[in-house]
Amino acid sequence: MRGIIFLSLLSFQFSICNAQLNTDRITAIGRNALYFEDYVLSIQYFNQVIRLKPYLAEPYFYRSIAKIQLEDYQGALRDCNDAIERNPFSPGYYYTRGYIYRQLNRLDEAERDYTEALHFAPENKTYILLRADTRASNKQYDAALEDIAQLLKREPQSASVWGEKGHICILKKDTLSALEAFEEAAKYDKSNPAVWSALGVTNLMLEHEEDAYVQLTQAINLGSKWAGDYINRGVIHYRWHNYRGALSDYDQAVKLAPRDADCYYNRGVLRQEVGDYNRALEDFHTAIALAPERTEMRYQRALVEMQLKQWKAVISDLDTLIARYPYFLPAYYMAAQAYTQQGNSTTAYRYRQKAYDLEQRKDEIQTQQASQPHTDVTIAEAQPQKKDRRKEFSASTAQNRNDIPEEEQKYDSETRGTVQKRYQDVVNEPNIVLSYYSQDMSLRRTNYYHPIVDIINKSGVLPAALRFTPQELALTAEMVDFHFSEITRLSRMIDEAPTAELCFTRAIEFAVVQDYASAIDDCTRALNFAELSPMLATVITFCRANWRYRLLEYKRATGEQENTVNMDYDIMLRDYDQVIRRQPDFAFAYYNKANILCAQREWKDAIDYYTRTLRIDPDCAEAYFNRGLTYVYTGENEKGLSDLSKAGELGMYQAYNMITRFK
Numbered sequence: 001m002r003g004i005i006f007l008s009l010l011s012f013q014f015s016i017c018n019a020q021l022n023t024d025r026i027t028a029i030g031r032n033a034l035y036f037e038d039y040v041l042s043i044q045y046f047n048q049v050i051r052l053k054p055y056l057a058e059p060y061f062y063r064s065i066a067k068i069q070l071e072d073y074q075g076a077l078r079d080c081n082d083a084i085e086r087n088p089f090s091p092g093y094y095y096t097r098g099y100i101y102r103q104l105n106r107l108d109e110a111e112r113d114y115t116e117a118l119h120f121a122p123e124n125k126t127y128i129l130l131r132a133d134t135r136a137s138n139k140q141y142d143a144a145l146e147d148i149a150q151l152l153k154r155e156p157q158s159a160s161v162w163g164e165k166g167h168i169c170i171l172k173k174d175t176l177s178a179l180e181a182f183e184e185a186a187k188y189d190k191s192n193p194a195v196w197s198a199l200g201v202t203n204l205m206l207e208h209e210e211d212a213y214v215q216l217t218q219a220i221n222l223g224s225k226w227a228g229d230y231i232n233r234g235v236i237h238y239r240w241h242n243y244r245g246a247l248s249d250y251d252q253a254v255k256l257a258p259r260d261a262d263c264y265y266n267r268g269v270l271r272q273e274v275g276d277y278n279r280a281l282e283d284f285h286t287a288i289a290l291a292p293e294r295t296e297m298r299y300q301r302a303l304v305e306m307q308l309k310q311w312k313a314v315i316s317d318l319d320t321l322i323a324r325y326p327y328f329l330p331a332y333y334m335a336a337q338a339y340t341q342q343g344n345s346t347t348a349y350r351y352r353q354k355a356y357d358l359e360q361r362k363d364e365i366q367t368q369q370a371s372q373p374h375t376d377v378t379i380a381e382a383q384p385q386k387k388d389r390r391k392e393f394s395a396s397t398a399q400n401r402n403d404i405p406e407e408e409q410k411y412d413s414e415t416r417g418t419v420q421k422r423y424q425d426v427v428n429e430p431n432i433v434l435s436y437y438s439q440d441m442s443l444r445r446t447n448y449y450h451p452i453v454d455i456i457n458k459s460g461v462l463p464a465a466l467r468f469t470p471q472e473l474a475l476t477a478e479m480v481d482f483h484f485s486e487i488t489r490l491s492r493m494i495d496e497a498p499t500a501e502l503c504f505t506r507a508i509e510f511a512v513v514q515d516y517a518s519a520i521d522d523c524t525r526a527l528n529f530a531e532l533s534p535m536l537a538t539v540i541t542f543c544r545a546n547w548r549y550r551l552l553e554y555k556r557a558t559g560e561q562e563n564t565v566n567m568d569y570d571i572m573l574r575d576y577d578q579v580i581r582r583q584p585d586f587a588f589a590y591y592n593k594a595n596i597l598c599a600q601r602e603w604k605d606a607i608d609y610y611t612r613t614l615r616i617d618p619d620c621a622e623a624y625f626n627r628g629l630t631y632v633y634t635g636e637n638e639k640g641l642s643d644l645s646k647a648g649e650l651g652m653y654q655a656y657n658m659i660t661r662f663k
Contacts, residue, residue: 157188231253234266450468453466501536569600603630
């Protein structure tokens with residue numbers, strides 16, 4: 001996530017020289033950075049505290065949390081070990097290290113740490129659930145069920161705990177106990193589609209198809225968006241020879257999960273059944289491309305290829321299948337038939353002889369049944385819970401966020417929380433604007449400078465210096481009052497003797513208090529003065545385009561979007577073009593224009609303008625980031641990942657999360 005309101009690192013370097021250095025305050029700011037997901041920056045704060053007071057446990061612990069979020073589990077483990085060495089009495093430390101061990105698949109050590117955490121906090125539900133999950137993953141099913149039984153004594157009507165019990169029983173292959181657990185869950189949470197999904201798949205495993213059908217339909221009727229529910233109901237339709245119903249369910253599953261191999265495989269089996277061989281082959285191609293390790297799917301594809309007389313493809317698939325399942329007799333007979341059709345009777349005879357030899361060793365083959373491929377339609381797992389606390393790390397649980405000072409809790413909820421939600425999705429970096437107030441971007445190497453603005457700042461035309469920034473500071477109530485009083489003062493001066501400089505100064509004041517319509521009007525008025533200098537006209541035009549975009553964003557957010565949106569975009573683009581004509585090296589005009597083109601889905605032109613930005617400023621992290629996302633949107637993943645990598649190198653470390661996701 002983008003930066004928040006921090007003191008700059010330079011100011012801390014100055015503070016280090018001060019004997020009164022307040023490491024508690026640095027730690028608090030680092031914790032805020034951590035909370036607002038500025039993990040790399042938070043690590044830098046904790047580094048400073050560790051250098052000054054290496055005997056403290058907290059900075060190691062918080063740095064460990066930041067590294068977990070960056071998926072640096074080995075580094076996180078080292079820090080967590082250091083924290084526990086300095087303070088072996090905090091349950092959150094053991095919980096955190098247990099999670100790290102869980103991610104590293106060191107299950108015995110993870111279980112020991114969760115047990116240690118429970119020694120200090122025996123009633124903590126999260127710790128108990130995580131230990132149960134770890135034990136189940138380690139095939140210690142009875143011990144895991146003991147943990148669940150402990151929770152059920154406290155919360156006998158908890159649908160989520162009953163659901164956990166059911167999932168553990170499924171892993172234990174105790175399907176009847178799982179069914180009982182899911183039935184209990186359904187008693188206490190009848191509106192949760194995940195509960196009905198679990199019931200449905202369990203009954204399907206028990207071949208109670210009528211009950212399964214009713215329960216899966218109930219999950220779907222409750223709004224399930226889980227493709228597995230449609231897959232499993234489609235399996236029942238298929239078994240009941242209701243091919244139309246099965247095809248409808250498989251089609252919906254493909255829409256919901258276009259990268260789930262089971263969706264395509266089951267649909268391919270159905271299409272093969274009804275003789276739609278070409279489309280069946282397409283589905284099998286897709287399924288195998290998505291899950292190449294599932295060799296058994298090649299058998300069904302080979303059957304279709306036989307129908308289409310694609311003999312080389314048949315042999316290739318069957319040889320791969322035989323290498324994995326050497327006792328699967330049908331593969332040998334099919335391969336022999338394919339070689340016969342090719343006129344290769346010698347090889348066909350060899351495959352038939354191998355099949356005959358295996359048939360003579362029936363007893364041996366019987367013992368190998370566990371390694372036979374499953375070639376029928378597949379059943380999907382149950383729908384997961386909406387939020388699986390067992391497998392996600394909760395920094396708030398680890399830190400016990402209730403101990404945050406009251407002033408910081410207030411700050412979190414009133415400002416950063418909203419912005420954090422806004423940037424939760426994959427979105428472009430915002431426009432770079434001119435403002436009096438700029439958040440610290442010390443981690444980025446973008447050159448937030450242009451000489452024309454520096455000249456205007458030094459001329460004394462404006463009461464304060466304008467700065468380029470992609471993130472403006474949030475104003476306090478006192479600052480807002482000050483700017484409103486400035487608007488009043490400037491309005492009196494403009495009434496007496498209007499000038500372009502005064503109009504632009506008031507425009508900035510209006511923009512600061514987010515009255516963008518008035519700011520645009522003042523910019524237009526300033527541009528109409530004949531004596532206006534070309535440099536100031538360029539800056540005013542740039543600002544007017546920025547504020548027009550902000551006004552459009554506001555209208556969208558408040559539902560006031562008008563039919564003139566395209567016209568508004570055209571006006572903004574004309575302003576940026578005018579800036580570019582007057583000042584061809586004004587990189588931020590190219591960058592902002594590219595963002596507008598992205599908003600209009602003009603991807604090719606947007607990429608061109610991001611590229612022009614980078615010719616002027618090769619270190620513009622925002623341009624690399626946005627161009628990378630645009631490449632990804634247009635299917636050019638290799639170029640997109642390259643740009644995102646460069647953005648990360650230039651200080652936009654959130655780009656690495658994008659890289660992981662798009663890979």
